[in-house]
Amino acid sequence: MSTVLVIGAGDLGERLAAGLAAHPGVRRLLLAGRSGPQVADAVTTVLSSHDCLVEPVRLDALRVEDVASLLATSRPDLVVQCASRRSPWELVGRDDPVARAVAAAGIALRLPYQLAVPHAVMRAAREAGFPGPIANLSLPDVTGPILAALDLAPTIGLGNAGVVLLRARAAWRAAHPDAANTPLIRVVGHHAQVFDVMRADPPADPARRCRIYLDEPGHRDDDLAYQAPGLAPGPRYNHVTAAAALPVLTALLPDAPPLRWSAPAPHGLPGGYPVRIHDQAVSLDLPEGVTAEDAIAFNQRMSTGDGIDHIDDDGTVHFTPTCQEAVADIAADIAEPLPIADLAARAARLDDLLQS
Known part of the structure; x- marks a missing residue:
């Protein structure tokens, strides 16, 4: 216990x-x-x-x-x-x-x-x-x-790639109402893509859609992520986030049975991946033929949607030109590179702007 x-x-x-x-x-x-x-x-x-x-x-x-x-x-x-x-x-x-x-x-x-x-x-x-x-x-x-x-x-x-997994499962069940079981579904995708998934609004460029793999061989069906009914952004998303998180948490308990799921940032990787959880340990569960290097590179490209250009080896964050342009007329300094040591000062600066 x-x-x-x-x-x-x-x-x-x-x-x-x-x-x-x-x-x-x-x-x-x-x-x-x-x-x-x-x-x-x-x-x-x-x-x-x-x-x-x-x-x-x-x-x-x-x-x-x-x-x-x-x-x-x-x-x-x-x-x-x-x-x-x-x-x-x-x-x-x-x-x-x-x-x-x-x-x-x-x-x-x-x-x-x-x-x-x-x-x-x-x-x-x-x-x-x-x-x-x-x-x-x-x-x-x-x-x-x-x-x-x-x-x-x-x-x-927790959340994010698991949310995409639940949405893809819901869409698959709606398309196969008589099926006894839902197939194995694995997700490679980034937080920056989740709002489009929840709104059922696929990006026009197929290369910017979440990657959805079906069954053990990993047949691609990326459209499945965008076929459940749409839901406007807001705190109601927390229902789905909790549902996506709880299987991961219970699988991390001592003596829990193994779990195959999709989740963000296993061991700090950018974005989300299929994972196996067993004996309180987490490992990648990518389909055959999908390399970790390719999945990581995809998620790094998608991170620009959240405003991330790149992260230095010391953890300093650099923001995208789009992010910088969005606040250029408000306070350009809040989109300058962010070192870990500046978190408190940058939070105070944001507070001042957002509460003024």
């Missing part, structure tokens, strides 16, 4: 905590967050719904020493990192010039909000000598390779 630590008590953190608490292999669940009342409400909801020990933890996950201490004392079998400085949905519904420009630049421009917490958590894990798996929900397709450059990569990311 396992102990799981979930860091982040927002909407998705609570959803994942509830899903894990319902699993028979989880005996004890720690739900940690900065806001005491929010954590208490989430814990009460989960423990009232499932036969699992659920405990609240007040934690500022940006404080490396506090996270390291929690890991050392609680000794979880699995850590789920769901926290960020700000929600990626925060700009939804805003129509002011600054919000429009920042949104148009791509989600990578808001990396100071999405990277700071997983960076602190992974530093804490190294400091505490934590040996178990860590799954990261905070923009893993982009934060994963940055952290990998620092030798701090989480075990795996």
